[in-house]
Amino acid sequence: MYDFNRIIDRQSTANIKYDMREKFFGKDDVTPMWVADMDFETPDFIRNAIVERANHPIYGYSFRQDSYYSSIIDWVKRRHNWEIEKDWIVYSPGIVPALNFSTLAFTKPGDEIIVQPPVYFPFFTAISDHNRIELRNRLLLSNEKYVIDFDDFEEKAKTASMFFLSSPHNPVGRVWTRDELKKLGDICVDNNVIIISDEIHNDLILPGYKHIPLASISEDIANITVTCIAPSKTFNIAGLATSSIIISNEELREKFEKVINSLHLSMGNLFGAVASEAGYTFGDKWVDSLMQYVGGNFDIVKSALGVTNGAIKLIPPEATYMAWLDFRSLGIDDEEIKDTLINKAQLGLSHGPIFGEEAAGFQRINLAAPKAVVANAMEKLLAAFNF
Numbered sequence: 359m360y361d362f363n364r365i366i367d368r369q370s371t372a373n374i375k376y377d378m379r380e381k382f383f384g385k386d387d388v389t390p391m392w393v394a395d396m397d398f399e400t401p402d403f404i405r406n407a408i409v410e411r412a413n414h415p416i417y418g419y420s421f422r423q424d425s426y427y428s429s430i431i432d433w434v435k436r437r438h439n440w441e442i443e444k445d446w447i448v449y450s451p452g453i454v455p456a457l458n459f460s461t462l463a464f465t466k467p468g469d470e471i472i473v474q475p476p477v478y479f480p481f482f483t484a485i486s487d488h489n490r491i492e493l494r495n496r497l498l499l500s501n502e503k504y505v506i507d508f509d510d511f512e513e514k515a516k517t518a519s520m521f522f523l524s525s526p527h528n529p530v531g532r533v534w535t536r537d538e539l540k541k542l543g544d545i546c547v548d549n550n551v552i553i554i555s556d557e558i559h560n561d562l563i564l565p566g567y568k569h570i571p572l573a574s575i576s577e578d579i580a581n582i583t584v585t586c587i588a589p590s591k592t593f594n595i596a597g598l599a600t601s602s603i604i605i606s607n608e609e610l611r612e613k614f615e616k617v618i619n620s621l622h623l624s625m626g627n628l629f630g631a632v633a634s635e636a637g638y639t640f641g642d643k644w645v646d647s648l649m650q651y652v653g654g655n656f657d658i659v660k661s662a663l664g665v666t667n668g669a670i671k672l673i674p675p676e677a678t679y680m681a682w683l684d685f686r687s688l689g690i691d692d693e694e695i696k697d698t699l700i701n702k703a704q705l706g707l708s709h710g711p712i713f714g715e716e717a718a719g720f721q722r723i724n725l726a727a728p729k730a731v732v733a734n735a736m737e738k739l740l741a742a743f744n745f
């Protein structure tokens with residue numbers, strides 16, 4: 359029904375993934391499979407809504423209408439079985455900004471914030487940029503599955519003020535179970551730790567898995583949780599700088615809003631609001647088809663890596679469109695892996711160690727691309743490592 363096979367030329371559209379290859383990889387001819395946006399077209403119901411609004415010739419100061427909020431409320435109920443209220447929803451120009459607003463709103467210099475590396479690297483800077491202290495509750499890799507070290511988490515929660523959770527987790531691709539989330543949430547409730555639950559990948563769940571919003575688990579957990587969601591990853595509209603931060607606790611919400619308002623960032627983006635509403639209103643079938651297709655791309659990677667007999671492994675994915683590849687058995691260092699990928703395979707991947715030293719020997723490859731591109735990338739990767 360949707361054409362995810364179409365190869366779209368993105369060059370010279372001022373996009374980071376293609377047009378900044380020279381800067382990030384030292385050459386502009388690598389197949390770019392790094393930055394987390396998709397090479398699939400943004401769905402037509404979003405493009406049409408933007409064009410319709412753009413056809414009105416004035417783009418002045420704007421606000422978000424009731425229909426914007428009800429589309430979010432209905433989507434979250436329909437897709438994630440969580441009932442939220444309009445008053446709980448705060449606009450943010452992005453989720454990385456929201457992580458930083460949270461640091462400013464809920465902590466002070468010298469406070470400790472827990473992260474679970476390997477993790478999306480802006481989690482680290484949302485701590486260090488504001489002179490807060492990072493506590494690393496490292497994920498454990500057990501039988502090719504990342505799990506949480508709860509004993510260590512409980513210890514760190516005793517002194518921490520806040521916790522940045524990635525759920526589903528980028529880059530390891532876990533969809534945390536209700537039990538795992540409840541355990542984390544209960545520890546934070548017992549220790550007065552505020553949780554910033556970054557759920558930006560919540561809609562990108564592979565068939566067979568189910569995302570649970572952390573704040574839907576209990577009233578006590580909701581009371582200490584700030585949930586970050588966005589249509590940006592879901593519908594490939596990251597350039598429109600629009601996300602929603604859901605905070606049911608009024609006191610936390612006021613503190614958060616105070617930071618955004620003091621920076622005068624609450625107006626947002628006219629076209630972002632139009633796109634968000636269209637996506638959340640009409641996007642169900644499209645997202646379901648997308649994740650079916652992405653699941654097929656993971657199968658291509660898995661079967662291609664079969665010839666390596668375990669020398670290069672795919673960590674079994676549960677969510678997101680990013681594959682987490684384990685090169686450790688090759689016994690070569692990160693610089694050599696990187697050099698081989700860029701210069702022999704002509705591929706631009708995300709280098710594992712940017713997600714923390716815990717990710718030495720890993721690389722992240724973005725599979726939100728037509729099958730032919732993914733298959734070709736795997737051929738080049740295998741040849742470059744002599745398989």
Ligand SMILES: Cc1ncc(COP(=O)(O)O)c(C=O)c1O
Pocket residue numbers: 394451452453454455478524528556558588590596601
């Ligand atoms: C876990 C996570 N949080 C946040 C973002 C980016 O959020 P934004 O573009 O809304 O700042 C990404 C993008 O890759 C991500 O993976």
